[in-house]
Amino acid sequence: MKRAFAAAAVLVTLAVVSLLIGASDVSWRALFAPEPDERALQVLVISRLPRLFAVMLAGTSLGVAGLIMQMIARNRFVEPTTAGTAESASLGLLTAALLAPGLPVLGKMLVATGFALAGTALFLLVLRRIPLRSALIVPVVGLILGGIIDSATTFFAYRYDLLQTVNAWTTGDFSTVLRGRYELLWVTLGLTCAAYTAADRFTVAGMGETFTTNLGLNYPRIVALGLVIVSLVTAMVVVTVGMIPFLGLIVPNLVSMVMGDNARRSIPWVAVSGAGFVLLCDIVGRVVRHPYEIPGGTIAGVIGSVLFLYLLLKRGARVG
Amino acid sequence: MIEAKNVSKRYGETLVVDGVTLRLPVGGITSIIGPNGAGKSTLLSMMSRVMPMSSGNVLVDGLDVTTTPGDTLAKRLAILRQDNHLTARLTVRELVAFGRYPHTQGRPTAQDREHVERAIEHMGLSALADRFLDEMSGGQRQRAFVAMVLCQDTDHVLLDEPLNGLDLKHAVSMMKRLRHAADTLGKSFVLVLHDLNFASCYSDHIVAMRDGKVAFQGRPEDIMRSDVLRAIYELDISVQQIDGDWIATHYR
Numbered sequence: 001m002k003r004a005f006a007a008a009a010v011l012v013t014l015a016v017v018s019l020l021i022g023a024s025d026v027s028w029r030a031l032f033a034p035e036p037d038e039r040a041l042q043v044l045v046i047s048r049l050p051r052l053f054a055v056m057l058a059g060t061s062l063g064v065a066g067l068i069m070q071m072i073a074r075n076r077f078v079e080p081t082t083a084g085t086a087e088s089a090s091l092g093l094l095t096a097a098l099l100a101p102g103l104p105v106l107g108k109m110l111v112a113t114g115f116a117l118a119g120t121a122l123f124l125l126v127l128r129r130i131p132l133r134s135a136l137i138v139p140v141v142g143l144i145l146g147g148i149i150d151s152a153t154t155f156f157a158y159r160y161d162l163l164q165t166v167n168a169w170t171t172g173d174f175s176t177v178l179r180g181r182y183e184l185l186w187v188t189l190g191l192t193c194a195a196y197t198a199a200d201r202f203t204v205a206g207m208g209e210t211f212t213t214n215l216g217l218n219y220p221r222i223v224a225l226g227l228v229i230v231s232l233v234t235a236m237v238v239v240t241v242g243m244i245p246f247l248g249l250i251v252p253n254l255v256s257m258v259m260g261d262n263a264r265r266s267i268p269w270v271a272v273s274g275a276g277f278v279l280l281c282d283i284v285g286r287v288v289r290h291p292y293e294i295p296g297g298t299i300a301g302v303i304g305s306v307l308f309l310y311l312l313l314k315r316g317a318r319v320g
Numbered sequence: 321m322i323e324a325k326n327v328s329k330r331y332g333e334t335l336v337v338d339g340v341t342l343r344l345p346v347g348g349i350t351s352i353i354g355p356n357g358a359g360k361s362t363l364l365s366m367m368s369r370v371m372p373m374s375s376g377n378v379l380v381d382g383l384d385v386t387t388t389p390g391d392t393l394a395k396r397l398a399i400l401r402q403d404n405h406l407t408a409r410l411t412v413r414e415l416v417a418f419g420r421y422p423h424t425q426g427r428p429t430a431q432d433r434e435h436v437e438r439a440i441e442h443m444g445l446s447a448l449a450d451r452f453l454d455e456m457s458g459g460q461r462q463r464a465f466v467a468m469v470l471c472q473d474t475d476h477v478l479l480d481e482p483l484n485g486l487d488l489k490h491a492v493s494m495m496k497r498l499r500h501a502a503d504t505l506g507k508s509f510v511l512v513l514h515d516l517n518f519a520s521c522y523s524d525h526i527v528a529m530r531d532g533k534v535a536f537q538g539r540p541e542d543i544m545r546s547d548v549l550r551a552i553y554e555l556d557i558s559v560q561q562i563d564g565d566w567i568a569t570h571y572r
Contacts, residue, residue: 200426204418206408210370210401214469216394216422260409260452264426 007272014279018055019048021283023291046179054182055174055282055296056275058237058244059251061188063274064195064267065233066248067255069120071206071263072226073127076256076315077139079248080116080234084145088119089231089238090169091153098160105184109239116231119149124223136312172237172244172297174282182240188233192271195229199263202226206261244278244297246304251277253311321346322367322397322476322510327376329362329532336362338532339376348524349502349509353516353543355553358529360512361401361480367510368399368478380476394422397476398469402484412456412464413449416440419471439471443497459490466494470501477501478510483518491515495522516557516568520544528552540566 020026026044030037066079073083080086092115096108103111123145127138157166195202204212205222212219237243251274252266259266281303282296322344329337337359344350352360365371367378369385378385380397398419410418416439420432428436440449443463453461462485469477482498483491499522502509513519519526519540526543528536530552536543543549544566549557557570 200418200421203408203410204421207418210365210399213370213390214368214394214399215418215472216389216391218390256409260411260414262410262414 007269007276011272011276011279014276014283015052015056018052018279018283019044021286021290022048047177050179050182051174051177051282052279054177054185054241055278057185057188058172058174058241059247059274059276059278060271061185061192061233061274062237062244062247063251063270063277064192065230067252067263067267067270068195068202068226069230069248070252071202071261072223073124073138074206074208075135075138076253077135077249077312078142079246079252080120080230081146081243081245082139082249083123083142084119084149085116085123085230085234086170086238086243087146087149087153089113089116089235090166090243091115091119091149092235093169093238094153094157094162094166097162097165098156105239109184109235112235112239113231116234117227119145120227120231124227169238169242171295172242172278172300173295174241175293175295177241184236185240188236191229191233192267196264196267198222198225199267203261203263206263242295242297244281245301246308247274247277247300250304250307250311253315254307257315321379321381322508323379324363324367325377325379327363327366327378328374329359329366329371330374335532337366337373340529340532340534342527342534342537344508344510344527345525347502347506347508349498349511349522350525350527351511351513351519351523352527352529353513353519353552354529354535359532360529363529364399364478364480364510364512365401368397369393370399370401391422394472394474396474397478398472398474399478399480400465400469400482401480409452409454411450411452412440412445412467415453415464416467416471419468419473422472435471435473439467442470442501443467444493458485459487462486463490463494466498470505474507476508476510480512481514482511483513483515491518498522516544516549516570517565520567521565544568 024043026040026048030040031044069078069080069083070076089112092112093108096103096111123142126141126145130137153166157163201217201222204215204217205219209219212222252270255266255269255273259269278296278300281299285294285296285299288294324340324342327337327340328335340363352364354360362371366373380393383393385393413436417428417436420428420435424432440446443466445463445467448456448460453464466482482494486494495518498509501507523540526537526540527534528543535552536548544559546557546559549568555570557568559566559568
């Protein structure tokens with residue numbers, strides 16, 4: 001309970017900070033004066049609040065997606081960017097942009113989801129074919145697969161002069177979030193809730209196929225449910241704000257070290273910590289070169305890779 | 321009752337289990353013994369529907385395991401295989417509580433919690449109930465998994481090499497606890513065992529397999545005989561009766 005209060009306090013503080021910083025001046029006084037500053041109010045409603053929501057929704061859903069991936073792949077070092085999921089979603093988006101440029105965002109998102117599903121399923125199939133898999137081989141396989149898919153994306157993007165667009169999908173950047181351009185992300189909140197409802201089933205699946213069958217559950221069905229949630233979340237995040245690397249890996253691992261792997265208990269923590277982590281990265285990105293910005297995804301990549309190495313050395317030794 | 325009818329498992333050209341027909345007695349402990357590659361674990365896995373069979377069928381209390389819904393079977397039969405090398409960070413209590421899943425679908429009642437505590441106590445893990453599995457010794461972890469399948473509260477409990485990785489003291493204690501559970505809870509245990517003498521001392525019935533077939537079966541005194549053991553293991557094994565138990569010596 002104490003922990004929950006502390007976490008909530010930190011998150012609220014970060015959220016308030018996020019609302020008050022930026023190139024344009026928005027202060028408490030301007031907002032709550034007897035005659036509020038029109039312009040500041042507009043900045044808040046059109047830019048700052050949507051940005052805050054987008055950051056938190058992306059962080060929450062990517063964290064939970066990472067946790068689910070780790071359970072269905074039964075490996076701690078797997079997440080959408082180390083399993084080919086994010087790369088497949090980008091390829092799907094590019095395909096949609098090339099073949100059906102007039103498609104609405106929702107349609108593009110669905111194409112990206114289809115590609116993400118196929119790419120992740122391929123990853124799981126490849127894993128099944130590797131007889132003796134050490135814990136560290138799994139993410140390496142995922143990175144290789146992701147690299148191959150990404151090279152196809154780069155090739156076609158280069159040929160059709162869309163490299164910049166692809167770049168926007170692969171780097172999480174919240175500076176372009178405005179009212180009316182991020183609302184799709186709210187769907188990820190529904191997916192996170194769905195994941196929480198199925199939390200016990202994911203924990204059981206994380207213990208293996210025999211264990212799951214013994215308890216009377218349908219293992220392939222749980223894996224399929226997990227794949228759909230992860231692919232949808234990834235596709236939505238890629239379409240709206242761009243991918244945030246390592247998040248789905250670090251947050252669930254840190255939570256697991258403290259809370260354990262019972263998803264019923266850890267999903268709320270992963271959700272809150274994920275939101276906090278991305279919020280922190282976004283704030284750092286906005287402050288270090290003020291009034292210019294470094295994308296939050298880039299900051300997450302820098303902090304994330306350091307933490308990832310730490311986790312590899314610490315946890316890899318145990319599970320490997 | 322578990323009944324196997326003409327059950328086979330084929331991997332390409334190799335027959336691992338070759339047309340086994342077997343009716344396991346109700347109640348008590350049945351041990352499956354035999355040399356490596358005799359098909360013991362494969363048979364156990366097929367009987368518990370965690371591995372599909374190539375041909376034949378298995379009935380558990382008259383229910384065909386391939387067609388009966390998984391959640392129905394999960395209330396009648398529990399299986400623990402030797403692939404729990406992955407150490408998820410669950411506490412002992414959380415793990416054991418998952419044994420109630422077939423009954424609760426994730427919504428445990430006070431009665432279910434009682435079941436959990438009883439199973440934990442039965443396996444002597446009360447002091448470790450809040451410990452994470454990955455912070456325990458292999459033997460303690462093994463006991464936690466056995467507590468989980470006991471907590472599932474099924475009539476049939478199938479354990480694949482439950483003594484694997486246990487030292488002498490813990491192996492004896494595990495067998496005593498299983499014997500106690502069989503006698504007091506009225507469950508039927510089916511164990512795959514490698515240690516002949518544990519099988520002899522604690523079982524009511526022994527099934528000996530060789531080359532994918534049931535070579536012999538019977539009470540311990542029927543199986544623990546030099547001529548029978550030679551036919552199973554191709555080894556000269558002398559058997560002596562010590563304090564009422566049939567003990568095989570096969571070290572020289």
